[in-house]
Amino acid sequence: xxxxxxxxxxxxxxxxxxxxxxxxxxxxxxxxxxxxxxxxxxxxxxxxxxxxxxxxxxxxxxxxxxxxxxxxxxxxxxxxxxxxxxxxxxxxxxxxxxxxxxxxxxxxxxxxxxxxxxxxxxxxxxxxxxxxxxxxxxxxxxxxxxxxxxxxxxxxxxxxxxxxxxxxxxxxxxxxxxxxxxxxxxxxxxxxxxxxxxxxxxxxxxxxxxxxxxxxxxxxxxxxxxxxxxxxxxxxxxxxxxxxxxxxxxxxxxxxxxxxxxxxxxxxxxxxxxxxxxxxxxxxxxxxxxxxxxxxxxxxxxxxxxxxxxxxxxxxxxxxxxxxxxxxxxxxxxxxxxxxxxxxxxxxxxxxxxxxxxxxxxxxxxxxxxxxxxxxxxxxxxxxxxxxxxxxxxxxxxxxxxxxxxxxxxxxxxxxxxxxxxxxxxxxxxxxxxxxxxxxxxxxxxxxxxxxxx
Amino acid sequence: xxxxxxxxxxxxxxxxxxxxxxxxxxxxxxxxxxxxxxxxxxxxxxxxxxxxxxxxxxxxxxxxxxxxxxxxxxxxxxxxxxxxxxxxxxxxxxxxxxxxxxxxxxxxxxxxxxxxxxxxxxxxxxxxxxxxxxxxxxxxxxxxxxxxxxxxxxxxxxxxxxxxxxxxxxxxxxxxxxxxxxxxxxxxxxxxxxxxxxxxxxxxxxxxxxxxxxxxxxxxxxxxxxxxxxxxxxxxxxxxxxxxxxxxxxxxxxxxxxxxxxxxxxxxxxxxxxxxxxxxxxxxxxxxxxxxxxxxxxxxxxxxxxxxxxxxxxxxxxxxxxxxxxxxxxxxxxxxxxxxxxxxxxxxxxxxxxxxxxxxxxxxxxxxxxxxxxxxxxxxxxxxxxxxxxxxxxxxxxxxxxxxxxxxxxxxxxxxxxxxxxxxxxxxxxxxxxxxxxxxxxxxxxxxxxxxxx
Numbered sequence: 018x019x020x021x022x023x024x025x026x027x028x029x030x031x032x033x034x035x036x037x038x039x040x041x042x043x044x045x046x047x048x049x050x051x052x053x054x055x056x057x058x059x060x061x062x063x064x065x066x067x068x069x070x071x072x073x074x075x076x077x078x079x080x081x082x083x084x085x086x087x088x089x090x091x092x093x094x095x096x097x098x099x100x101x102x103x104x105x106x107x108x109x110x111x112x113x114x115x116x117x118x119x120x121x122x123x124x125x126x127x128x129x130x131x132x133x134x135x136x137x138x139x140x141x142x143x144x145x146x147x148x149x150x151x152x153x154x155x156x157x158x159x160x161x162x163x164x165x166x167x168x169x170x171x172x173x174x175x176x177x178x179x180x181x182x183x184x185x186x187x188x189x190x191x192x193x194x195x196x197x198x199x200x201x202x203x204x205x206x207x208x209x210x211x212x213x214x215x216x217x218x219x220x221x222x223x224x225x226x227x228x229x230x231x232x233x234x235x236x237x238x239x240x241x242x243x244x245x246x247x248x249x250x251x252x253x254x255x256x257x258x259x260x261x262x263x264x265x266x267x268x269x270x271x272x273x274x275x276x277x278x279x280x281x282x283x284x285x286x287x288x289x290x291x292x293x294x295x296x297x298x299x300x301x302x303x304x305x306x307x308x309x310x311x312x313x314x315x316x317x318x319x320x321x322x323x324x325x326x327x328x329x330x331x332x333x334x335x336x337x338x339x340x341x342x343x344x345x346x347x348x349x350x351x352x353x354x355x356x357x358x359x360x361x362x363x364x365x366x367x368x369x370x371x372x373x374x375x376x377x378x379x380x381x382x383x384x385x386x387x388x389x390x391x392x393x394x395x396x397x398x399x400x401x402x403x404x405x406x407x408x409x410x411x412x413x414x415x416x417x418x419x420x421x422x423x424x425x426x427x428x429x430x431x432x433x434x435x436x437x438x439x440x441x442x443x444x445x446x447x448x449x450x451x452x453x454x455x456x457x458x459x460x461x462x463x464x465x466x467x468x469x470x471x
Numbered sequence: 472x473x474x475x476x477x478x479x480x481x482x483x484x485x486x487x488x489x490x491x492x493x494x495x496x497x498x499x500x501x502x503x504x505x506x507x508x509x510x511x512x513x514x515x516x517x518x519x520x521x522x523x524x525x526x527x528x529x530x531x532x533x534x535x536x537x538x539x540x541x542x543x544x545x546x547x548x549x550x551x552x553x554x555x556x557x558x559x560x561x562x563x564x565x566x567x568x569x570x571x572x573x574x575x576x577x578x579x580x581x582x583x584x585x586x587x588x589x590x591x592x593x594x595x596x597x598x599x600x601x602x603x604x605x606x607x608x609x610x611x612x613x614x615x616x617x618x619x620x621x622x623x624x625x626x627x628x629x630x631x632x633x634x635x636x637x638x639x640x641x642x643x644x645x646x647x648x649x650x651x652x653x654x655x656x657x658x659x660x661x662x663x664x665x666x667x668x669x670x671x672x673x674x675x676x677x678x679x680x681x682x683x684x685x686x687x688x689x690x691x692x693x694x695x696x697x698x699x700x701x702x703x704x705x706x707x708x709x710x711x712x713x714x715x716x717x718x719x720x721x722x723x724x725x726x727x728x729x730x731x732x733x734x735x736x737x738x739x740x741x742x743x744x745x746x747x748x749x750x751x752x753x754x755x756x757x758x759x760x761x762x763x764x765x766x767x768x769x770x771x772x773x774x775x776x777x778x779x780x781x782x783x784x785x786x787x788x789x790x791x792x793x794x795x796x797x798x799x800x801x802x803x804x805x806x807x808x809x810x811x812x813x814x815x816x817x818x819x820x821x822x823x824x825x826x827x828x829x830x831x832x833x834x835x836x837x838x839x840x841x842x843x844x845x846x847x848x849x850x851x852x853x854x855x856x857x858x859x860x861x862x863x864x865x866x867x868x869x870x871x872x873x874x875x876x877x878x879x880x881x882x883x884x885x886x887x888x889x890x891x892x893x894x895x896x897x898x899x900x901x902x903x904x905x906x907x908x909x910x911x912x913x914x915x916x917x918x919x920x921x922x923x924x925x
Binding site: 020021022024026027089092093094100104122123124126163166167185186189190192193194195389392393395396397398435436438439441442445 | 478
């Protein structure tokens with residue numbers, strides 16, 4: 018009888034994170050200070066992040082040690098299983114060999130705590146007692162609440178008002194782990210009060226929530242800011258996923274032909290593919306395809322521009338060079354809240370620009386169709402975000418059926434959909450809407466890109 | 472660095488279920504046909520269950536082979552991890568060694584699919600194409616939907632109306648796995664139509680839903696009935712939990728002093744403790760304590776009578792000898808829906824009567840207090856049912872703190888609370904109600920026990 022899961026022992030949890038910056042053929046474009054137009058310095062970032070994370074952000078070291086305290090917490094759910102999707106292969110009638118790396122076993126239900134725990138650790142070590150962050154649908158906020166709780170730190174989460182009202186479960190999860198979660202805009206910051214004065218019924222936005230969390234961090238003693246995606250150190254922490262997956266595939270005697278994941282800010286899929294991208298950069302896996310999937314409602318890579326832009330709507334962050342739809346772009350209300358970000362991790366954009374990555378965008382009805390078929394074959398209910406990647410796996414597996422090729426396809430399966438069942442309900446009832454994004458709308462949003470760095 | 476999880480390989484998934492009936496010092500009381508007052512025969516049960524399950528129900532064989540097809544599906548989530556709860560021990564400042572066996576990693580999120588998959592398999596093998604069942608909060612219905620889907624069988628779930636309306640997520644889960652879920656009372660059965668004619672706004676009850684599912688099974692071609700707890704064959708299938716846990720504790724070099732679980736119908740905890748109860752019956756573990764936890768709102772073992780009673784409110788089932796509060800007893804609306812059953816698995820009742828088990832009942836506020844402390848120490852959010860067992864672990868661990876004893880305490884942790892966060896919200900906001908059950912109410916409910924067998 019064949020194995021379904023490839024399981025590693027706790028001893029095989031990576032002891033180091035992998036830093037792609039050591040292996041890039043040309044370095045990442047610098048992060049720019051919007052006021053000076055010059056590259057930012059560590060001191061510029063010091064009010065927001067602890068020095069250890071700022072160092073990781075710019076480090077050129079290939080391997081960075083994972084602190085034992087962090088590894089010890091990883092053991093609550095890591096190593097995560099790598100599944101061979103035999104039932105799904107059969108359902109698709111494909112000769113392809115499909116694997117998925119399943120991050121949904123963590124307490125918050127996704128890959129997010131891989132970095133939340135590390136960020137809480139470094140902040141605690143440098144004397145912080147409290148972290149402030151923003152969250153959309155709540156996946157990141159609940160993970161940081163989880164991480165802070167384990168290091169006895171306070172955690173304040175500014176949650177986009179519309180999600181706060183519509184999706185109370187993630188908020189309750191945060192409170193159960195001892196965090197404070199308020200709807201954004203909130204009366205707790207000047208930014209929030211200003212918005213509320215103009216529009217007491219504002220439903221908020223991620224950009225607004227970021228501005229509140231940043232203000233909170235710089236105005237409270239012992240408090241720093243924490244971000245759940247996009248930045249280099251966040252992607253670095255997530256490489257435990259890919260390092261484990263690589264070892265697991267070795268155990269299975271396979272190496273991927275295609276790896277597929279979804280990208281919102283990019284941290285989950287980058288965490289998965291970076292150790293494989295290294296092989297491609299070094300020329301040992303020249304034919305490896307790395308496919309990023311996004312939503313047609315927020316197609317940063319497939320339709321955005323590679324330009325310097327702000328990370329938030331209120332223009333309070335440094336400027337990052339990234340594929341962006343413009344910091345004022347407001348995506349349609351798709352269920353994959355984690356894919357509704359105007360920009361993209363600079364590391365992903367750089368590799369995309371170098372031709373290392375492919376990208377494809379999907380509508381949500383085709384995505385949920387694939388997710389339901391996956392759930393019926395493999396049991397687990399995907400979150401709407403990785404459901405986009407599942408759709409791409411289906412497409413590639415069906416191509417294998419036509420060509421007769423037994424390709425090895427590996428899916429980065431970032432989290433469960435237990436708090437997204439209303440989306441499944443909508444899909445099954447035929448009430449789910451697709452959003453065609455007019456070119457004019459993108460052009461309009463791109464008009465306000467800052468004039469920095471080209 | 473010490474291990475957090477004890478993980479077995481897929482090869483170590485048990486190949487046989489353990490049947491306690493082979494080792495009982497005196498046999499289980501017979502199941503009685505209500506019309507004749509005589510023990511029921513396999514033929515009496517044939518309209519409801521496939522012959523393989525009827526044979527398992529009365530088998531005296533100690534070991535019963537697990538079909539390879541069932542074991543192969545178990546691999547989607549089994550063997551489940553056994554955790555050493557080091558963070559919880561530290562939070563409780565106890566010298567006790569606490570372990571928990573975590574069944575929440577299954578796709579439906581609890582132990583229930585261990586039997587759902589087996590029941591679907593045997594029904595399919597005997598030519599059935601469809602199963603009918605009832606569900607309260609939806610834990611069981613979603614597990615049977617999951618099981619039927621994997622064997623390409625139809626599944627019809629009668630879900631208690633009040634839960635159907637208040638907790639749509641479990642219903643959507645069932646539908647995602649292809650099952651049909653209707654609120655009970657429904658217009659789909661005579662029983663349902665009769666109730667609706669009298670009271671169109673009836674919120675339903677588990678007893679009523681059982682009656683609908685039974686009627687559905689006997690009136691539809693190719694359809695049998697399926698039950699998620701109470702019966703011997705259900706408990707049998709769940710012994711994979713305890714068999715794995717025993718092996719995992721051996722790996723850890725420990726044997727329990729105390730094992731603790733929650734009991735509603737009793738299938739999860741019995742599945743856990745039966746392989747250990749055998750040691751106690753055989754005299755090799757005379758001091759082992761096995762503690763059953765229940766709700767003060769539905770205290771079958773602690774305040775019920777050991778008598779013959781019906782399994783459902785409408786008196787359509789055979790009579791089982793069990794600790795019961797009477798088949799008309801309606802428990803207060805506690806959040807632990809799985810503990811709101813008037814009776815108890817006959818095997819548990821028999822062992823309790825023999826003095827092998829202890830029982831204790833808790834109020835839900837003290838239970839949720841323990842659950843929140845657990846979640847803050849170990850990360851995972853317990854369902855309200857195992858939260859009752861968590862409260863007992865806390866009590867025993869604190870006794871160890873006082874006595875200085877390093878007892879080994881093992882918790883049967885049956886499922887996650889991702890669909891029960893409203894209950895956490897209620898608790899955290901101080902809005903949770905406890906229910907004192909007046910003795911007169913129990914006496915009233917017990918008045919209608921049938922006059923059979925004692």
